[in-house]
Amino acid sequence: MVKTMFSKGKIVAKTGNEIMAEAMRQIAPDVVAAYPITPATEIVQIFSQFVADGKVPTEFVAVESEHSAMSATISASVAGARAMTGTSSQGFALMWEMLYIAAGLRLPIVMAEVNRALSAPINIHGDQSDTMGARDAGWIQIYSENSQEAYDNMIQSVRIAEAAKLPAMVTTDGFIISHCMEVAEVYPDADVKEFVGEYKPERALLDYKRPFTLGAIDLQDYYFEHRYQLAQAMRDSKKIILEVADEFKKKFGREYGFYEKYEMDDAEIAIVTIGSAAGTTKAVVDNLRAKGIKAGLIKIRVYRPFPAEEIAKDLSKVKAIAVLDRADSCSATFAPVYLDVVAALYANCGDKAPKAENYVYGLGGREISLEHIEEVYMKLDAVAKGTKKASTQVEYINVRIK
Amino acid sequence: MSAKMIEVRWHGRGGQGAKTAALLFAQAVLTTGKYIQAFPEYGPERMGAPVQSFNRVSDSPITIHCSITEPQFVVILDPTLLDAVDVTEGVGTQGKVIVNTSFSAEEMAKKLGIAKEQVYVVNASKIAEETIGKNIPNTPMLGALVKVIGNLDINGVLNDTKAKLEVKFRSKPEVIEGNIASIKRAYDEVKNS
Amino acid sequence: MKKEDKKLTAAELPAGGLLEGGTAENFKTGPWRSQRPVWNKDKCISCLTCWIYCPDSAIKIAPDEKKTTVVTGIDYDHCKGCGICARECPPKVAAITMEEEKK
The missing domain is CATH 3.40.50.970 (Thiamin diphosphate (ThDP)-binding fold, Pyr/PP domains)
Incomplete structure (x- = not known):
């Protein structure tokens, strides 16, 4: 229920x-400047309808590009407004x-x-x-x-x-x-x-009694x-x-932190991921737990700032982890979230760091199923037991390579 | 997927309201206290192209966001899709298929290549013509789906749909009445024979 | 040689590179001038054309005894000697002339 x-x-x-x-309607910012784009169009479309219907007193600026959307939002913010956009x-x-x-x-x-x-x-x-x-x-x-x-x-x-x-x-x-x-x-x-x-900005450009300059050139002596x-x-x-x-x-009543720990208390293997796939992973964790496999999940909510010490501490108790990235890096090494997680582990855990693998999945909306995620956990289980070596390169889920 | 979760796949053609049907169904079922999901499959969007949309219904929170590959219920808004799309994909031997058609369940089962027990038929287009005045089969098919699923409250669905339509068609009460009548009729007329 | 000003640290600087208004007052930005405008108080009719055109706000103004705004001189700390004031001063008035800066 x-x-x-x-x-x-x-x-x-x-x-x-x-x-x-x-x-956004409830926050009722002073200014929203936006340009529509799939699949975010509805956000500003619905919001602009709220403005048109008088349901929110926001000044809506329909700009001609996203560069202008952010420029106008910046200008509004400098002026002292609570400003938002979407894209x-x-x-x-x-x-x-x-x-x-x-x-x-x-x-x-x-x-x-x-x-x-x-x-x-x-x-x-x-x-x-x-x-x-x-x-x-x-x-x-x-x-x-x-x-x-x-x-x-x-x-x-x-x-x-x-x-x-x-x-x-x-x-x-x-x-x-x-x-x-x-x-x-x-x-x-x-x-x-x-x-x-x-919103009470400390300084606002429209406060003409306390004028200031913003965006001036900043050379070797101050930029750093x-x-x-x-x-x-x-x-x-x-x-x-x-x-x-x-x-x-x-x-x-709802609890939020930098990340959500799901069945991590006694986990031996864990997936670290971000976004909707974490929900699908929770169902897999439940299935594996029912079979006696100590699987866990860390779902990162706040990626910037990256909660390095915290995440390292929670992962240090685990034997093997897989970081599932929904973006590749084209760097010939690893994908973004893995790099942050492993750097955090290296800096904070040293020798006690778990074995770590990196999987890229779901590019361009490609399906990530319960079976795909379960397969990752099975590989982690083998790594944790020492019957498989952790991969030293990016692995890919559900892509036709050969 | 938990054993108690219901998964539904809707087949229609762009413009027939398959997405709207899934959204209406989800909103209506929510009023009965269940957890829901409704999502469309986005492909090339154009009038007449085969489209799909999906529902999940559960007594506990739904966390999964993968696609539905083995639906227990398939709703086919347009019988001409049978020749264009594999509408029984993932249905297996247990899934139920509800078709908007003038054929009998036996005839439809033969066409679909599944057991007769899995097939339900209702002439939703005819019902829509007679109640709404237009061939809009998505609302009657809502009623048929509620009936076939079995453990859902049709009155809850009717009340919620009525409330939704009252917002949208304030100046056209006949549209609201027609739609509600179409849901009721399809609920009563959908059959396994 | 002039001693370098103490540089502010990250902890002392306002966020976002914000600079207070009117800080040019604290800096002498005119000493590299090669020509200097010389203002003739007796010829000046205080039409304020020079004040409008000066790019460095280096024309000094103040209210006189009748509370009318009049030119009172030139701010040589900020004048860069561009000569716009002399050029824009009405020819019939010619209250500002440019002279070689003595260095």
Whole structure:
């Protein structure tokens, strides 16, 4: 039986896109500038309908490209507005140079991002290549497993971004979540409004009594200090993310952290992954547990800042892990999430680090089934028992190689 | 997939409302307290092209997001799809197929190459013509599906669908009544013979 | 030779490369001038054309006893000697002339 976690919550059936638009309506930012792109179109389409219907007082700016969308969002943010946008894939790629500027100027912009493959060849389906490419752009990255998380993450990210003075993106897997109608609990407008609070920027360009310059040239003598500040802000944001999650739990009842541990207490083998595939993996873990195999899962929610020490500590008790990446790196080595996880293990665990394998899956929306995931666990089981050597290169799931 | 989870696959043609049917079904079933999923399969989107959509229904939270390959129930909105698509894929010997057709279950079972016990038929197009005034088979097929699944509350489905349609067709009460009547009729008329 | 200013650390700098407004006041940006504008108070009619055109806000203005804004001189700390003020000063007035800077 479907139940609410919050006394005043309401159970709804909504797609990932619908619920992100709903969160944006409740957050009611001052400005949203956006350009539509599949599969994120509905987010700004539904939101612009809210604006047209007078259901939200936001100034909606229909721009002519995603580069302009991010530029306008940055401008609004500098002016002192709470500003948001939404995009996906090629649109996200077109924003690229502005992403770094939003981060460098330390603007608390929140972006709803739907993960989709990058061209070429053209493909509209879900994988995480787009945002993985921007993992070092200075944006907080929060990935969602389902509609509920997308909604909760959007609400929390506003607080996180504004406290950390960093832009934040909240993502869902294209089509798999963006277009999947699921059960979710939404909270009353007033409670979301109260949680999000009013945005009071320390400095706003429209405050003409305290003028300032932003975006001036910064040469050898100061650029490095500013970039250090940005990197440090990302490190410092970890504390903020946990504080906001704590407050969110107290208010709405749902618990969030940097990552979710599923059956990790006594796990001997574990998969680490991000997004919707984590939900599918949970079902596999249940099946394996029923057979007596001590399988576990770590689902990363906050990928930037990367919770290195924490994840290393939790994985140090496991014998073998597999990191499942929904993006390849084309670096001739490993995929992004694996690199972060293994670096964390090497730095924190030394000799006690578990054996680690890396699997790339699901590019361009390619199916990842229960059987595919079970196969990975079976390989990990063999690695843990010492009957198989851990692979030293990227392995691929469900792709025709030869 | 847990034993208690129901998985449904809808077959239609672009424009026939296979996606809408899956969404309406999910929303209606949610009102009965169950966990649901509804998702379309996105391919080349054009009028008349074969399209699929899917539902999951469960008493416990649904975490899986893989595709549905072995549905217990298949709903076919358009009988001409039988020649174009392998509509019985993954149905096995236990899955049930509900077809919008004027043929009998025996005749349809022969066409589909599965046991008669697995086949349910209803002339949803005729029902739609007579109740809604247009060949829109997706809403009557909702009623047929609820009947064949068996343990769902048809009144809950009717009430929710009515509420949804009342928002969409405020100025056309005849559309609402027609759709509700079509669901009821298909619920009563779907048969295994 | 001038001693280098103390550089701020990452901990001291405002975030995002923010710079307070009006900080040019703290810097002398004009000493490399090769020509200097010389203002003749008696000829000047305070039409403020020079003040509008000066790219470095180096024309000094202030209210006079009638509270009318008048030109009061040239800010040589910030004037780079571009000569725009002299060029734009109405020919009939010719209150600003450019002279070689003595170095």
